[in-house]
Amino acid sequence: MSGMWVANGLSQDLPLGVVMAGSWQGAELAIWRSATGRLSAWNDRCPHRGMRLSHGFVRGETLSCIYHGWTYGTDGACSKIPAHPAMVPPAAIKAEVYACVEADGVIWVAPAGTEVVLPDLSGLVAVRSVTVQADVAALTRGLPGFVQHGAVWRGQVEGAAVALVVQDRGASVTLHGLGAGDRVRLSRWLDGVRRLVEEGVLA
Ligand code: FES
Known part of the structure; x- marks a missing residue:
């Protein structure tokens, strides 16, 4: 579940x-x-x-x-x-x-009462959340090479593991970003993902 x-x-x-x-x-x-x-x-x-x-x-x-x-x-x-x-x-x-x-x-x-079954995100550190003004379908544009399993998209940024947990808000999505690499770099990369998905341009 x-x-x-x-x-x-x-x-x-x-x-x-x-x-x-x-x-x-x-x-x-x-x-x-x-x-x-x-x-x-x-x-x-x-x-x-x-x-x-x-x-x-x-x-x-x-x-x-x-x-x-x-x-x-x-x-x-x-x-x-x-x-x-x-x-x-x-x-x-x-x-x-x-x-x-x-x-x-x-x-x-x-x-209430739902069995607790959650994705394994161990080994990754929470970095920040970014809200993107687009629907979930548009995420594929900003996340080339990432693989989706349910609400979690996994991939690598500069050789370090990254997971984005997607919160679908209808007209927008919030990406909760976790990673194993440098937090500042990952935070900047998240800004780039947002621009790529919203505007189709590289940051
Ligand atoms: S206490 Fe009256 S609406 Fe909440």
Whole structure:
């Protein structure tokens, strides 16, 4: 079931106490890391009135909605409603939780309960993510010699192994780049890939 897992960023880009927007096959997600490092991914809709939870804020082991401050624990359950401080929120008030794991410096998301089967990216170091304004089909133009296995394109840059984990966003794709070689060179090469795919010209 590895195809169910969608890369949503590099671990290095989601520090402690931060929430960011993500996606899973068209579903919008809020992905956040608690103060102790616990990772969560939820539907990006507050169960109260639908405000984006990715606009909220992390406090300790909770995520609070920016609209009326309803607060949710890492299990997705509502733990506090500021307008009713004496009330214990009903168990039914719960964010829609996705499975979220990180491996080899990449954050992956899938529907809750999905078996964890991920590509092996060991030996490679996460470098950076680059968003390309093109669809997935256009990637072949910028990655000659690379071989695709599911969401991962593998190849070599200046003799060093490189893997690009593709996050399909519909009108654009984000390439999460990992490599065994020099990070600065790989970062520049990623810029070149972006230009080649978007404009058909070499950087
Ligand atoms: S919409 Fe989130 S607390 Fe009201």
